Amino acid sequence: MTRNSTLLIVAGLAGTLQLASAGDIIGTVTIKGAPPKEKDITPLKDDAICGKFHADMPTTHFYVVGPNSELADVIVSVQGITGKSTGDAAPPVILNQQGCMYSPGIFAVQTGQKIVVRNSDPTPHNVHSRPQVDGNKEENVLQMPGQADMTFSFSKPEPFLNFECNVHPWMFSWCSVFDHPYFAISGKDGTFKIANVPAGKYTVQAAHRKLGAVTKEVEVTEGAPAKVDFTLEVK
Amino acid sequence: MTGTGLSSQAWLHRFAVLTAAAALGLIGLGGLVTSHGVGMAVPDWPNTFGYNMFFFPISKWVGGIFYEHSHRLAASAVGMLTTILALWLHGRNARPLMRWSGLALVALGVATCIGWPGHLADGVVLGGTGLILFGTSFVWPRCEPSSKLLRRLGLAAFVAVVLQGVLGGLRVALIKDQIGIFHATLAQLFFVLLCAIALFTSSKWRGINEEKASGAEKVAAPGAPVLSGAWVLLLATTLLVFGQLVLGATMRHQHAGLAIPDFPLAYGKLWPATDQASVESYNQHRQEVVSVNPITSLQIVLQMLHRIVAVLIAGAVACCAWILRRRLGARHPSSRLALAWLGLILLQVGLGAATIWSDKAADIATAHVLTGALSLAAGAILSMVCFRDLVFSRVAAQSAVTMEAWPRTSFAPKPAGTTQFH
Numbered sequence: 113m114t115r116n117s118t119l120l121i122v123a124g125l126a127g128t129l130q131l132a133s134a135g136d137i138i139g140t141v142t143i144k145g146a147p148p149k150e151k152d153i154t155p156l157k158d159d160a161i162c163g164k165f166h167a168d169m170p171t172t173h174f175y176v177v178g179p180n181s182e183l184a185d186v187i188v189s190v191q192g193i194t195g196k197s198t199g200d201a202a203p204p205v206i207l208n209q210q211g212c213m214y215s216p217g218i219f220a221v222q223t224g225q226k227i228v229v230r231n232s233d234p235t236p237h238n239v240h241s242r243p244q245v246d247g248n249k250e251e252n253v254l255q256m257p258g259q260a261d262m263t264f265s266f267s268k269p270e271p272f273l274n275f276e277c278n279v280h281p282w283m284f285s286w287c288s289v290f291d292h293p294y295f296a297i298s299g300k301d302g303t304f305k306i307a308n309v310p311a312g313k314y315t316v317q318a319a320h321r322k323l324g325a326v327t328k329e330v331e332v333t334e335g336a337p338a339k340v341d342f343t344l345e346v347k
Numbered sequence: 348m349t350g351t352g353l354s355s356q357a358w359l360h361r362f363a364v365l366t367a368a369a370a371l372g373l374i375g376l377g378g379l380v381t382s383h384g385v386g387m388a389v390p391d392w393p394n395t396f397g398y399n400m401f402f403f404p405i406s407k408w409v410g411g412i413f414y415e416h417s418h419r420l421a422a423s424a425v426g427m428l429t430t431i432l433a434l435w436l437h438g439r440n441a442r443p444l445m446r447w448s449g450l451a452l453v454a455l456g457v458a459t460c461i462g463w464p465g466h467l468a469d470g471v472v473l474g475g476t477g478l479i480l481f482g483t484s485f486v487w488p489r490c491e492p493s494s495k496l497l498r499r500l501g502l503a504a505f506v507a508v509v510l511q512g513v514l515g516g517l518r519v520a521l522i523k524d525q526i527g528i529f530h531a532t533l534a535q536l537f538f539v540l541l542c543a544i545a546l547f548t549s550s551k552w553r554g555i556n557e558e559k560a561s562g563a564e565k566v567a568a569p570g571a572p573v574l575s576g577a578w579v580l581l582l583a584t585t586l587l588v589f590g591q592l593v594l595g596a597t598m599r600h601q602h603a604g605l606a607i608p609d610f611p612l613a614y615g616k617l618w619p620a621t622d623q624a625s626v627e628s629y630n631q632h633r634q635e636v637v638s639v640n641p642i643t644s645l646q647i648v649l650q651m652l653h654r655i656v657a658v659l660i661a662g663a664v665a666c667c668a669w670i671l672r673r674r675l676g677a678r679h680p681s682s683r684l685a686l687a688w689l690g691l692i693l694l695q696v697g698l699g700a701a702t703i704w705s706d707k708a709a710d711i712a713t714a715h716v717l718t719g720a721l722s723l724a725a726g727a728i729l730s731m732v733c734f735r736d737l738v739f740s741r742v743a744a745q746s747a748v749t750m751e752a753w754p755r756t757s758f759a760p761k762p763a764g765t766t767q768f769h
Binding site: 147148149150152153154155159160162172174236238240250253254274276278279281284322324347 | 383384385386387388389390396407409410411412415522624627628630631632633634635636637638639
C-alpha cells in the first residue's frame, strides 16, 4: 500500500512537471494578395434533392478570408515531432454530410484517431477516402440516409488527405493526419492555438490547401504563450 | 445467292450498324460518367450496392449513381448485342454453341441459387439468360456462316466487350484511375471493330466487290502507287487520331479538371511556364467545383501535346481529303467520306475549344469524346476502303485475272488464289 502511494505521488509529480514545462503556441494567419473569386456550385443547386437545402447558390470555400485579411482553414502544426500520437485516446472527429456538403471542409486528426462520418441527408452518399501515402487505406463505401455512422482512421501522417462523395461529385473535405497532437486550424478570425507543447525550439508550419505552406521558428517556454504569425501569399 | 440469303445479309448488316450505334451511345454514357466525375459513385462491382444490377431499384438512381448505373446497364445491352452479332456471323454453326452454353448457364444459375442463397437474383439472371440462349438455339436462323474474317472479327468483338466490362469493373473494385485510361482506349477500338463489321457486311462493300468482279476495266481504279501513298497517309493519320484519343483519355482520367484554362493561348502564353513556382500559382487560382486534384506540369504538357497533335491531325486529314479528291474525283465515295472526316475533325477542334471555354461542361466534354470516336471510325473506314481499292488495283494491274474470280459474298464459294475482303 505504501509502495503504491509512493508510485502515485511520483507519477503525479511527473505529470505536473510535464505540464509545467509546456506552453502554448498562438498566432494569426493572414493572406497577402487577392484570392480568386469562389465558384458557384451549380450542380449542387441543380440537384433535385440536394438543391432544396440551399436557398442561395452555394459556392466553393477555398479561401475563407476575414475583413482584415484573416485567413481561416489553415492547418498550423509543429514540425519534427514523430511518434507522439495520442490518437487512440483522443475524442473522435465528426465529419458530417449535411445539405450535400461535407462539414468541416478542412480538419486534422492524429494517427489512429477516429473520424466518425455521418449522413444527415435524406439521400445516399458514398464516403470515398483517397489517401496518397502507403499505409493509409483507400475506401469507398455507401452510406444510406439514416444509416449508422461510419468510422475511419489512418495510421500514417499525411497532409490534406481527401474525402469525396462520387454520388455528389462537388462534395469534398480534406483531412491532415499527424502522429502527434500539436496542431491547430485557424478560425474565421485567422487565430490558432496549439496547446501544451513541450518547452523547446520548434519549426512551425502553416499549410493552406491552395496557398501551400510556410514555416517559422518559435521557442516554447513555460508561462507566456509563444506567439507566431503567418502570412500566406497569393502568387 | 438466294433471295433469302440477300435478306439475311441485309439484316445482319443492319444489326451490325445497330450494335455499333449502341456502342457509340455507350461511349457517350461513359463520357458523361467521367465528365461528371461520378465513376466511383457505385463502389461495388459486378453488383450495384449489393443488388444484382438488373434489380437495383430506380428510386435509388440519384446523383452520380444515375450516370454510373445507366452506363452499366447500357454496357450490358451492348454486350448482349455484340454476343448476338458474333453468333449471327457464325450462322447455323452457332446453334450447338448456344445450346451448350445455354445449358451451362442454366446449371450455373441453379448452382448459384442453391449454393449461394444470398445471390438468388444473380442465379436467376444467369439461369434466365441460359434458358433464353438454350431456347433461342432451336429457332436460330439456319443461314450460312459469314466469311472466316468476319467470324474472327465477331469473336474479337465478343472478347473485347467482355474485357471492356471487366476493365470497367476493376477500375471501380480496385479504385484505380489508371485502369480508366485502358477502359476508355479499348472502348474506341471496340467501336472501330464494330464499324468494320458493319462495313464488311454492307451491301455497298459487297456491291463494289461485285462491280469489280464484273470487270476491272469498268472501274476507274487509280494506279496502285497513287493509292498506296494515299493509303499510307490515311493509316498514319488514323493512328495519329487514335494516339490523340489515348492522350485525351489520359487527361480525362487524371480527374484534375482543365490543366490549362484558356484557349487558344495557354496561361496567356504560346507555351506556358511549367516550373514549380508557376504550377503552384496556377493551382492557387484554380477554383474547381469537381475534379479537385491539383494539376501538375506533366498534365500541362499533356494538354499542350493534345493541342499540337490536334493541329497536326487537322492538317493531315485536310491533306487526305485533298489527295483523294484530286486522285479519285470529288464524287467518289472515298473523297466524300474524306470530306466528312475533315468536317468531323473541324467540329472536334471546335468542341475542344468549347470544352475549355465552358470550363469543361459535362455535355460539351462528352460531345468531344463522341466526335473523337466518330473521327477515329471515319479514318479507320476510309483506310479500309482505300486498302481494298489498293489491293484491287494491284491485282488488276499485275495480272489478267478476271474479276469473276473475286468472292462476291460469304455465300459464294471462294475460288482458290483470290483475296476475300469480307
